[in-house]
Amino acid sequence: MTLSFAKRSSSRSEGRLLSWLLLPVALIALGPIVRLLLEGVGFGSGLTGAHLVEVISQGSTHRALVHSLVTAAGGTILSVLIGGTFAFLVALTNVRARGALVFCLMVPMMIPPQITALAWMQVTGPSSVMLKMVGLAPPLGSSQPLHSPGGIILLLGIQHASIVFLTLRAGLRQIPADLVEAARMSGAHGLRVWAQIVMPLTLPALGAGAAMAFVTALGNFGITAMLGIPARYSTLPTLIYQRLVGFGPSVLSEVAVLALLIGLVAISGVLLARWLLARRSHGLVGLSGQPLSISLGRARLPVEIALWTFIAAILALPLMALLFTSLIPAYGVSLTWTNMTFDAWVEALLRQPMTRRAYVNSISLAFGASAILMAVCLPLAWLMTRRPSRAARTIDVLADLPYALPGVVLSIACILAFLDLPFTDMTLYGTIWIILLAYLARFLVVMLRPVQASVGQLDPAMEEAASAAGARLGRRLRTIVLPLAAPAAAAGAILVFLTAVNELTVSALLWSSGTETLGVVIFNLEDSGETVMASALAMSIVLLIVFLMAGVQLLARRLPKGVVPWQS
Amino acid sequence: MAELIYSGLAKQFDGSARPALDGIDACIESGEFVALLGPSGCGKTTLLRLTAGFEEPTRGEIRMGDRQVAGPGHFVPPEDRGVGIVFQSYALWPHMTVAGNVSYPLKVRGLARAERTRRVEEALALTGLSEFADRAPAQLSGGQRQRVALARCLVAEPRAVLLDEPLANLDLALRASMQENFTAFHRRTGATMLYVTHDQGEALALASRVAVMEGGRIRQFAAPEVLYSEPVDCFVAGFVGDGAVVSARAAGPFDRSGLEVEALGMRVKVRSREALPTHLCIRPEDVSLTDEGGLRARVRGCTYQGGRFRVVVDAAGEDLVAFSRKRLVVGAQVGLRINRPWAFREPGVSAFPARVMVDA
Numbered sequence: 001m002t003l004s005f006a007k008r009s010s011s012r013s014e015g016r017l018l019s020w021l022l023l024p025v026a027l028i029a030l031g032p033i034v035r036l037l038l039e040g041v042g043f044g045s046g047l048t049g050a051h052l053v054e055v056i057s058q059g060s061t062h063r064a065l066v067h068s069l070v071t072a073a074g075g076t077i078l079s080v081l082i083g084g085t086f087a088f089l090v091a092l093t094n095v096r097a098r099g100a101l102v103f104c105l106m107v108p109m110m111i112p113p114q115i116t117a118l119a120w121m122q123v124t125g126p127s128s129v130m131l132k133m134v135g136l137a138p139p140l141g142s143s144q145p146l147h148s149p150g151g152i153i154l155l156l157g158i159q160h161a162s163i164v165f166l167t168l169r170a171g172l173r174q175i176p177a178d179l180v181e182a183a184r185m186s187g188a189h190g191l192r193v194w195a196q197i198v199m200p201l202t203l204p205a206l207g208a209g210a211a212m213a214f215v216t217a218l219g220n221f222g223i224t225a226m227l228g229i230p231a232r233y234s235t236l237p238t239l240i241y242q243r244l245v246g247f248g249p250s251v252l253s254e255v256a257v258l259a260l261l262i263g264l265v266a267i268s269g270v271l272l273a274r275w276l277l278a279r280r281s282h283g284l285v286g287l288s289g290q291p292l293s294i295s296l297g298r299a300r301l302p303v304e305i306a307l308w309t310f311i312a313a314i315l316a317l318p319l320m321a322l323l324f325t326s327l328i329p330a331y332g333v334s335l336t337w338t339n340m341t342f343d344a345w346v347e348a349l350l351r352q353p354m355t356r357r358a359y360v361n362s363i364s365l366a367f368g369a370s371a372i373l374m375a376v377c378l379p380l381a382w383l384m385t386r387r388p389s390r391a392a393r394t395i396d397v398l399a400d401l402p403y404a405l406p407g408v409v410l411s412i413a414c415i416l417a418f419l420d421l422p423f424t425d426m427t428l429y430g431t432i433w434i435i436l437l438a439y440l441a442r443f444l445v446v447m448l449r450p451v452q453a454s455v456g457q458l459d460p461a462m463e464e465a466a467s468a469a470g471a472r473l474g475r476r477l478r479t480i481v482l483p484l485a486a487p488a489a490a491a492g493a494i495l496v497f498l499t500a501v502n503e504l505t506v507s508a509l510l511w512s513s514g515t516e517t518l519g520v521v522i523f524n525l526e527d528s529g530e531t532v533m534a535s536a537l538a539m540s541i542v543l544l545i546v547f548l549m550a551g552v553q554l555l556a557r558r559l560p561k562g563v564v565p566w567q568s
Numbered sequence: 569m570a571e572l573i574y575s576g577l578a579k580q581f582d583g584s585a586r587p588a589l590d591g592i593d594a595c596i597e598s599g600e601f602v603a604l605l606g607p608s609g610c611g612k613t614t615l616l617r618l619t620a621g622f623e624e625p626t627r628g629e630i631r632m633g634d635r636q637v638a639g640p641g642h643f644v645p646p647e648d649r650g651v652g653i654v655f656q657s658y659a660l661w662p663h664m665t666v667a668g669n670v671s672y673p674l675k676v677r678g679l680a681r682a683e684r685t686r687r688v689e690e691a692l693a694l695t696g697l698s699e700f701a702d703r704a705p706a707q708l709s710g711g712q713r714q715r716v717a718l719a720r721c722l723v724a725e726p727r728a729v730l731l732d733e734p735l736a737n738l739d740l741a742l743r744a745s746m747q748e749n750f751t752a753f754h755r756r757t758g759a760t761m762l763y764v765t766h767d768q769g770e771a772l773a774l775a776s777r778v779a780v781m782e783g784g785r786i787r788q789f790a791a792p793e794v795l796y797s798e799p800v801d802c803f804v805a806g807f808v809g810d811g812a813v814v815s816a817r818a819a820g821p822f823d824r825s826g827l828e829v830e831a832l833g834m835r836v837k838v839r840s841r842e843a844l845p846t847h848l849c850i851r852p853e854d855v856s857l858t859d860e861g862g863l864r865a866r867v868r869g870c871t872y873q874g875g876r877f878r879v880v881v882d883a884a885g886e887d888l889v890a891f892s893r894k895r896l897v898v899g900a901q902v903g904l905r906i907n908r909p910w911a912f913r914e915p916g917v918s919a920f921p922a923r924v925m926v927d928a
Contacts, residue, residue: 464620470724
């Protein structure tokens with residue numbers, strides 16, 4: 001046995017080499033946002049706030065801001081009602097089949113908003129195939145009731161109920177049964193226990209969930225565009241979209257201000273949520289014992305029936321309406337056994353070059369983003385866990401930003417950053433690469449967090465044992481860390497894929513002819529009146545999503561806690 | 569197989585006020601089985617991790633044989649040191665089989681498949697694991713996992729084997745049989761072994777020499793029997809073995825056989841290497857309960873230890889420990905004779921001879 005000689009720790013210099021990874025990650029994830037901030041203060045045209053003042057004082061800006069706040073607030077209240085009720089019943093009582101309930105409540109969150117909107121539009125309105133089948137359709141010519149602020153609020157509320165549900169359920173699970181028992185022993189009765197013990201303890205979690213639902217609703221583009229644009233009811237995201245589509249890059253600095261405005265509101269919401277969650281955690285540390293569980297007694301069956309009926313109403317009803325619409329030969333016709341046809345499916349999936357291209361684009365983008373992020377996040381998570389430097393910690397904190405900010409904000413930021421590539425004459429605007437870069441920035445945390453959780457749980461001795469066995473850093477990462485973090489990385493990759501394949505908000509602003517994504521195509525098909533084909537395409541995507549979600553579900557048992565978003 | 573030499577070794581962790589290691593000087597002979605013994609936080613694990621190369625020393629150097637592996641401006645990473653390590657958690661890779669775990673070090677070294685298979689089989693046979701070769705670590709018991717970790721560490725024929733509390737996670741019965749395993753193993757392979765433990769029974773039973781550590785320093789580095797019968801200071805005397813430490817003053821001339829000291833209000837003949845000792849270490853074996861004894865004491869406690877009673881007695885305000893064949897009643901008066909205990913000089917305590925000696 002001989003000692004090979006190294007002047008200085010070779011594994012440590014490998015570690016230092018790895019640190020250079022932080023640079024491209026920071027540039028791609030945070031560069032565009034920094035560029036956007038600079039635009040706000042008039043970077044490039046001399047430091048000036050004139051632009052800022054001009055855009056903000058416009059009447060359309062005011063209207064859109066008010067519309068955004070109203071719909072987001074309304075949607076949030078609805079989300080709190082739905083998500084809160086479900087969270088209390090699922091987390092605290094003895095209802096059965098909770099896993100299935102939770103999974104079904106999560107599906108609306110994973111279905112892209114434009115598909116949700118499309119599906120609900122098939123439930124209501126004069127052309128609803130479903131209503132025609134039962135003879136309840138309103139007379140032709142009457143308006144689509146969902147094309148209104150109320151419709152937007154309703155769908156935003158349903159879409160984001162699961163966010164409130166997840167946060168609140170996590171909070172409720174931390175309430176130990178003995179707190180309630182202690183209150184009972186002190187003589188407090190049912191409602192008093194509820195009002196004085198359970199509610200105060202869950203308020204921070206509820207508040208945090210509400211704040212997050214608000215931020216997500218604020219940035220929602222799919223629903224507000226599908227329902228709001230026909231009703232001429234514009235919110236900030238749709239205003240940005242319409243300006244940019246109408247006038248092209250010449251209005252960039254104007255929409256940048258709008259993006260900053262919505263980003264500012266969103267960041268306030270995120271910070272509020274974080275603050276509320278941090279407050280919750282130190283109140284209830286070190287508690288052991290049974291989590292709280294309330295027996296519903298004879299009310300259990302009725303409650304279960306009510307819950308499943310509700311699930312059927314928000315999930316099965318719109319999806320069935322969507323399915324029915326996709327099976328009719330032409331829009332406006334009723335569905336019968338004899339005229340049922342898969343023509344629209346065949347047309348959408350096999351014949352139309354645009355939809356085929358969109359499938360190829362979306363799947364390649366989603367696949368590319370998850371593969372690149374998987375390759376980057378493994379060493380990145382290792383670096384953050386094992387060699388935490390100041391730079392690594394900063395990126396760790398800021399990596400949430402591109403995901404937390406509304407998609408339109410990130411899109412505008414990416415256009416600004418990549419329109420004229422620094423030091424070259426090239427532009428990425430209009431190519432598929434700008435969408436890929438935006439996806440990489442946006443979905444970095446979706447991949448990073450599960451891998452981080454997994455690497456954090458690894459016993460450092462595993463790597464040290466390999467190191468003592470003679471394996472260098474590269475080999476240790478490949479043969480020890482990678483296989484052990486693989487399930488989390490796979491779950492992360494599926495989540496990135498799932499989110500990216502559905503994505504509309506970012507690509508709606510970044511696409512051009514030839515680089516359409518699935519989200520954009522559904523939007524455009526519906527916009528040009530091809531509702532049947534849009535429904536068929538949407539339905540095929542829903543099937544893909546449920547299939548992928550089931551895949552993650554199967555992996556769930558081998559993953560660290562908190563990796564699967566609907567099982568936290 | 570190489571010797572390990574530490575000189576002036578110190579380690580200061582960032583953000584910690586006290587150094588974890590504070591000037592370690594020691595030499596471990598080739599083929600020696602050395603235990604690092606001490607309470608938690610004494611620096612024993614830090615010393616082990618510095619030896620393995622998982623940490624870099626703040627000062628001082630480590631040599632393995634004639635090669636410096638850590639020193640000012642020079643550091644050999646763990647993968648180039650050729651040492652084997654067995655962790656307290658075993659650190660078996662859960663995604664590899666037993667054979668996969670054991671062959672990993674050979675794979676890393678790029679050995680041919682046939683050679684690899686032969687050596688893995690050999691190592692598994694040596695640890696009695698041949699039939700478990702294709703199992704996953706999760707399917708093994710604690711003792712079997714321990715043996716896999718040992719086989720993995722030895723298959724590469726390391727220059728030194730480092731063991732970090734390897735028995736801490738096993739139950740008592742298994743510990744005894746694993747201890748025998750380690751001794752047999754050491755005899756068979758002749759490897760230099762460094763064994764970290766906080767269990768003095770383990771350290772005294774296994775090691776040929778024990779380094780007792782406290783506060784980042786080695787207090788005493790000697791054979792187990794020497795630690796027990798001739799501790800150098802109060803810490804070692806109290807930490808290793810049973811008994812009492814009482815203060816004493818020299819009361820007679822020092823010669824080869826020892827001297828006479830004043831302790832417990834009487835004169836006692838003691839063994840010592842110091843002319844002016846400050847303390848006595850009185851082991852239970854040094855105390856005989858007899859009515860003719862010159863010292864009267866009161867029984868404070870009596871516990872049965874199988875075959876004999878451990879008796880704590882109060883003699884002249886000090887608690888002494890003695891063994892007795894009969895049960896004694898708490899509160900009873902007994903006579904004691906103290907038979908040539910060990911006397912030492914606690915560093916940093918000034919030693920005055922007793923007044924009588926000045927008279928003499």
